[in-house]
Amino acid sequence: MNSVFLNKAALAIVMSVGVAWLSYVVSDVVVPHTAPAKPAFSLPGLENVPIKPYLAQASVSRGAELARQICASCHAFKPGALDGVGPNLAGVAGRTIASVAPYSYSEALKSLKEHSWTDQNLSDWLTAPARFAPGTRMSLMGIPVVTQRADIIAYLHTLTASLPAGKNSE
Numbered sequence: 001m002n003s004v005f006l007n008k009a010a011l012a013i014v015m016s017v018g019v020a021w022l023s024y025v026v027s028d029v030v031v032p033h034t035a036p037a038k039p040a041f042s043l044p045g046l047e048n049v050p051i052k053p054y055l056a057q058a059s060v061s062r063g064a065e066l067a068r069q070i071c072a073s074c075h076a077f078k079p080g081a082l083d084g085v086g087p088n089l090a091g092v093a094g095r096t097i098a099s100v101a102p103y104s105y106s107e108a109l110k111s112l113k114e115h116s117w118t119d120q121n122l123s124d125w126l127t128a129p130a131r132f133a134p135g136t137r138m139s140l141m142g143i144p145v146v147t148q149r150a151d152i153i154a155y156l157h158t159l160t161a162s163l164p165a166g167k168n169s170e
């Protein structure tokens with residue numbers, strides 16, 4: 001290998017680094033990377049919508065049908081039934097989060113044990129489980145349609161014997 005070749009190779013490297021650096025500087029001036037003050041868009045249905053007004057119009061039978069289609073593959077609804085992939089949901093409305101004794105909850109859900117499943121918490125959870133409890137094992141994308149969440153929650157009320165329909169907002 002002669003030194004002319006080495007010189008040329010070294011020059012090539014220096015020039016490419018130089019060009020890369022120059023493009024970086026120029027692009028930074030043309031498109032400064034500052035974070036926008038407000039996100040440019042938000043995903044529809046992912047805001048925490050107050051659920052109470054929707055519960056007034058909710059349908060238990062539609063909720064039961066949705067629960068059968070969406071939740072039943074992982075959850076039981078009958079008191080005393082064995083837990084499935086997820087815990088038994090009989091009595092879930094109003095109960096303390098992550099509190100069905102033998103079920104082994106994720107740390108994500110256990111960390112919320114000081115709270116209970118109010119209607120609003122159920123709604124926010126069902127909107128996007130992974131956002132409500134990052135790290136949860138409930139692998140459901142979420143139910144973006146607020147009226148469907150209300151129907152499902154109204155149905156969940158019927159699984160808590162002591163809970164009159166629509167009274168779980170505290």
Ligand code: HEC
Nearest residue numbers: 070071074085086087097098099105106109136137138139
């Ligand atoms: C793919 C399986 C799967 C589906 C489908 C599913 N879940 Fe779950 N669910 C889970 C798992 C797993 C957990 C436990 C999560 C954890 O420990 O992080 C859970 C936990 C829950 C909890 C918390 C219960 C408690 O005792 O604190 C509620 C409430 C719940 N699911 C409601 C629903 C509803 C309502 C649906 C239908 C709209 C649904 N889930 C669909 C798997 C599922």
